[in-house]
Amino acid sequence: MAKPSDTTAHRRSRLGPLLVSPSLVLLAAVIGYPVVAALVTSFRADPSLKDGFFTTGGEFSGVSNYLHWLVQSCGGTSCPAGTLGDQFWTSVLVTLFFTVVTVSLEVLIGLLMAVVMNQAFAGRGLLRAVVLVPWAIPTAVTAKLWFFMFAYDGIINRALGAHILWTDGAWSSRVAVIIADVWKTTPFVALLLLADMSGIPGGLYEAARIDGASAFQSFLRITLPLVRPALLVAVVFRVLDVLRIYDLPAILTQGGGGDGHATTTLSILTVRQIQQGYGGASALSTLTFVLIFGVALALVRAFRVNLVQSEQHGMS
Template structure:
């Protein structure tokens, strides 16, 4: 990707939705999805976005994507910038089409960044609390998360169910993070092991040299 003037300013501008606190973002989107808000004005229908039902889910999804998409985009951009231009030039010389370049070069090389982005999104979705709590409200079954359930039980002095929900949430996050770490770290572990074996072999070779010299003398 070629550099252009003002690229840093564009990146900062893109990151503004992610930098906005989630509570402020929830209040902003609650105003947008109000019965007399901008969303209903644009579509020309009166929809109760912040009540129970499918519309509440859509409102939370839109607000969450608006907030987190810039951060994920920058992660993928960082992965794309690591790819060397010489790789694409060699592929073009070999006659590879743009589709084959994307499938066999771009996608495999950007895969670690994509997996990290998906991991962050999965963990954010599992531990989500403040955005649906502020945007839609508490005790709404359509958008209620485990964090909201745990908080509701704890606020009503039902600490047993609250602890159970918290443990379940921890297990979900732990298992998903473990799966992604294993998926991401497989190549890294293999590379580290092979490098360790090479270093050990070179060390044995250096140690064997003086011993052979002493044996011949």
């Protein structure tokens, strides 16, 4: 005869899948089907479009769509700048450049802001509320706001006393995107770190002060190790966000600048390709997904090792 506890556990084990199944079905319909459909389309040629309807074409084409993006195929001749392969690798470099620079600046500035907001001073609550404003503004509004500020006769040039074409030059347009993105999303990093800093017992800092540790030493030996988990989460979130960035550079610089591709990220290139053919766009979106998934997997594995090592170091 089964024990009551065993019967209850058995019922719970059967109830769990039933409760989760509606969510799984919804995810399969909303996420699973589009992903599989895009993957299948990436191996087909682009169908002909007439009067708004697909007519002929769309046959299986193997990996030709992927080769168009990964390898410059111009019939044995040298490909001019701006061809498919050149556009893809340029957009990859631009996306990785934005990711490394913006995330690094956001972590450094956000950490400094969190340290300041964690101090006791008059108006601390007001400061924490004001910091939320850039993060609360929709990205499209932020991009348009900075577009006017970076105009030739805008506030930035007037303040600097300069005449810079921020959205036309290659590096100036990249700097404009970086500044706008850092301004908007640094508060997210700062508040995430502040939540962990607020939970650090004040007795730790008092003991360190009695032992003769300076404020900088207390930050390195107490604050930084204790907020490391939140810091790693912020890095992972922001890296994944920037790898698929679209709206900010698309509105601020139209993905151009300089040679016309200075701020063209993978997401912008994919949207442009959709207007030319679904097969090539599906292949490009699949390559983008593989890149983001690979980076996410590498970060999670690396940070998990670091967390385990830090925990072991703290226990020894």
